[in-house]
Amino acid sequence: MLRDELVELLSPQGLTLLDSLPPYESQRDVVKLVASLRGDGHSPALVAAVLTQARLRAKAGGAGGKFGEFSDRMLFTEAGLEQATRLSVAARHAARYRDAGIRLVADLGCGIGGDAMALAALGLAVTAVDRDEVTAAIASYNLAPFPDATVEQGDAESFDISHADGLWLDPARRTAGHSDTRRLADSDDWSPSLDWVFNAASRMPVGVKLGPGFDRDLIPGSAEAQWVSYGGQVVELVLWFGALARPGVTRAALVLDASGAHELTAPEDSADEPVGELGEFLYEPDGAVIRARLIGDLARSLDGRMLSEGIAYVTADESRRSPFAQGFRIVERLAYHEKDLKAELRRRGIGTLEIKKRGVDVDPAKLRTRLALKGKAAATLILTRVAGRHTALLAERLS
Structure with missing residues (x-):
């Protein structure tokens, strides 16, 4: 999404038009709908922007969507929705901060604000930061209902973390943009870099979201490493540091399914059982x-x-x-x-x-x-x- 498109979308006319659209259906005659909206005098750019948002809202809130009914009042970018933490998973992360007594969290690399929403919903004060202007603006919109949530546009590594009780980090691991981005292989190119993350984690409580295939050899011994599975798919690895890490736990497998949440934890990698005969x-x-x-x-x-x-x-x-x-x-x-x-x-x-x-x-x-x-x-x-x-x-x- 370009800045000019967002400006149009965030206008009273744009938001009113978006909320007036019928529920998005992929089978709907889009050409006919576009012609109807254009016939009502709406600009091509605005029509394209609201239809894109209607599609993304349906994707975020439909069967298996990341945000459920909350998607009806949110805005998205293609990349932002793809990279966002599922709200039910984010809620469990947020509970760690609350239970650790942390009251002010800096969400660095906040994206569209999904994790910050979960933190704010539990009564925590949140400062959400993203370097991309459009993404930060969308996060501001999504966090508007929460009085203790603020959004800043800026670089994560330049943010003054001294005022925060804890950090939540989702390093940008893809090239800049809102669609068709590519993965960055070198952690030095992430924003913030992995070295910066681990340095911050040596000084204060930190949670950092990483891809599930992250190199295990790079996991610090001081971290609790928690792999999260949702609906049978491993969706992320979170490293917890300081007060956010559970004593005696360095390995955890959290499984979320239709029956609820289940977790295996251990102080270290567990030894395999011996190989035996094939059973029934x-x-x-x-x-x-x-x-x-x-x-x-x-x-x-x-x-x-x-x-x-x-x-x-x-x-x-x-x-x-x-x-x-x-x-x-x-x-x-x-x-x-x-x-x-x-x-x-x-x-x-x-x-x-x-x-x-x-x-x-x-x-x-x-x-x-x-x-x-x-x-x-x-x-x-x-x-x-x-x-x-x-x-x-x-x-x-x-x-």
Whole structure:
């Protein structure tokens, strides 16, 4: 979004027009709607701006959206929405600051203000800072309902942090812009840089949001590293320092799903269980558990063992429910030969097949095509190594 477009959008006419639009539907005749709005005398730039916002609001608030019903009164940029913390996740982060007795938080690299909204909603004073003028203006709009939230345009590393009790940092890890940005590989190019972040964390309570694939070798020993999974996808890694880090915890896997929040914590990476025989049940750990390297603790909670060296599958003889893993009952163990697999699946009438893999080099989509599935039955095919040999496991998901 360009500055001129935002100026038009933030005018009384622009906001009134945006709020008057019908709910966004991708199937709607956009050409007809544009013609109607243009016929009412609205400029092409304003029409484009309000329709873009209507689409982003629908994306942010629809099924699986990051902001739910709050999106109806928010403004977005493409990149800002993509990079924003999901509000339910941000609320849990904000609770850490409240519970640690922190009252004034500086949110450096605030983006569209999602994290700052969560902090302010818990009664904390927030100063949100972003270097991009348009993004800072949008954050100001989104934070307007909160009297103790202020927004400044500026560079994170130049902000005077001495007045804050704690920092929340989401370093800009992509090139500048509001769409079509690219990831910056060198942490020295982030804003603020990783060195600056860790230096600040040595002096005051800090929480920093990073990508889930962040190099574990760069995690300071003083930090609590918490990987967060939402709806089965690992969405972020947060490093907590000072009063925000829990005593005795350096590794955590937080899993958020329809049933609520669940967490595994440990003082360090957990040792794997020994490799054992394939049991009747197989468990696939949640990605947050894998990233946190807590598979061993999970295996012990399931009374299980590792299926194979270096492969993140746990096998057990009994069925147990766990929010930290998806369970499968093994129906049959098969040799991994495509011709034999195809014949067996055809014999069983399996026309819908979920294919999962670990430790084998195969493209599931291409394999599914080659198997030429036919039938009304459904199943899961797990391709992996058992006792060092490529193996195909026909399985069914545990509810």
